Amino acid sequence: EVWNPNGKYRVVSTKSMPGTRWIRLLTDQDCRVEICTDKKTILSVEDILALIGDKCDGVIGQLTEDWGEVLFSALKRAGGKAFSNMAVGYNNVDVGAANKYGIAVGNTPGVLTETTAELAASLSLAASRRIVEADQFMRAGLYDGWLPHLFVGNLLKGQTVGVIGAGRIGSAYARMMIEGFKMNLIYYDLYQATRLEKFVTAYGQFLKANGEQPVTWKRAATMEDVLREADVISLHPVLDKTTYHLINKERLAIMKKEAILVNASRGPVIDEAALVEHLKQNPMFRVGLDVFEEEPFMKPGLADQENAVVVPHIASASKWTREGMATLAALNVLGKIKGYPIWSDPNR
Numbered sequence: 001e002v003w004n005p006n007g008k009y010r011v012v013s014t015k016s017m018p019g020t021r022w023i024r025l026l027t028d029q030d031c032r033v034e035i036c037t038d039k040k041t042i043l044s045v046e047d048i049l050a051l052i053g054d055k056c057d058g059v060i061g062q063l064t065e066d067w068g069e070v071l072f073s074a075l076k077r078a079g080g081k082a083f084s085n086m087a088v089g090y091n092n093v094d095v096g097a098a099n100k101y102g103i104a105v106g107n108t109p110g111v112l113t114e115t116t117a118e119l120a121a122s123l124s125l126a127a128s129r130r131i132v133e134a135d136q137f138m139r140a141g142l143y144d145g146w147l148p149h150l151f152v153g154n155l156l157k158g159q160t161v162g163v164i165g166a167g168r169i170g171s172a173y174a175r176m177m178i179e180g181f182k183m184n185l186i187y188y189d190l191y192q193a194t195r196l197e198k199f200v201t202a203y204g205q206f207l208k209a210n211g212e213q214p215v216t217w218k219r220a221a222t223m224e225d226v227l228r229e230a231d232v233i234s235l236h237p238v239l240d241k242t243t244y245h246l247i248n249k250e251r252l253a254i255m256k257k258e259a260i261l262v263n264a265s266r267g268p269v270i271d272e273a274a275l276v277e278h279l280k281q282n283p284m285f286r287v288g289l290d291v292f293e294e295e296p297f298m299k300p301g302l303a304d305q306e307n308a309v310v311v312p313h314i315a316s317a318s319k320w321t322r323e324g325m326a327t328l329a330a331l332n333v334l335g336k337i338k339g340y341p342i343w344s345d346p347n348r
């Protein structure tokens with residue numbers, strides 16, 4: 001699909017993206033926009049090489065693509081200046097290789113913070129109140145009347161939410177769980193989440209002033225403290241060498257038997273095979289997963305676990321956010337082509 005065929009700058013998008021604002025931004029600034037219409041969900045390096053061709057000023061790509069040495073050198077040869085991932089995470093991008101070939105790299109932070117946090121909150125609730133199991137039970141025609149024991153789950157109020165990685169998304173999630181469900185907070189992060197701490201303190205004072213039990217917060221000295229103490233744990237680290245299999249067999253073992261683990265960050269943060277084993281051994285332990293170690297696949301056995309809620313990497317999937325991500329990605333590429341400062345450069 002080609003927009004503004006006579007545009008001076010050639011910008012390629014490896015996927016169709018929501019909305020038209022991002023296309024207009026580019027075409028208004030003398031760009032010819034080419035959108036790949038290949039039906040394949042995941043493009044190979046060879047597919048993308050063909051898209052780059054002999055002349056390409058910039059590319060908007062996706063987190064499912066492997067942006068390394070081969071693609072950045074090809075983009076350089078084609079006269080390219082910029083690549084933007086349509087995602088905040090950029091573990092699929094070798095930023096070192098991009099730097100080597102002088103290609104600027106952009107990502108799309110900010111516009112997906114609340115949307116992603118809302119999905120993590122949804123998974124927390126779905127797991128704690130066994131929504132998916134109950135839905136399947138209804139659809140199977142098994143409901144034959146109210147029973148005191150039917151799908152009994154956990155009350156979140158007064159329990160402790162644990163956040164590992166209290167950056168933008170982790171902090172937004174924490175606020176939702178604290179304000180929405182009056183949970184106490186324990187978090188682990190290399191940096192102090194000052195704004196989050198201030199929020200919980202102020203909210204605790206507000207509750208107290210209204211005669212309610214105040215919420216509390218604690219910054220954990222170690223990640224293990226969060227795993228031991230929290231009832232619902234949500235993972236929000238970036239994926240790199242230090243966070244690969246952060247949650248492994250040993251760390252699962254120290255979590256409460258009835259804990260809930262949520263992951264809307266990146267799949268390889270959890271050793272998924274160890275998680276499947278843990279779910280089998282501990283039927284009261286529940287998990288809510290948006291991401292998987294080897295997407296689009298799930299490790300054998302995971303799909304059979306009733307104590308797992310699984311969704312296909314949809315944390316940022318709200319219309320507003322996806323259009324915002326597309327717009328930011330276009331701005332990143334346009335900024336570099338036109339010589340404006342690229343503001344969501346992950347190098348900064």
Ligand code: DGY
Pocket residue numbers: 063086087088089090112265315316
């Ligand atoms: C991201 O942006 O990194 C998400 O995984 C997809 O929105």
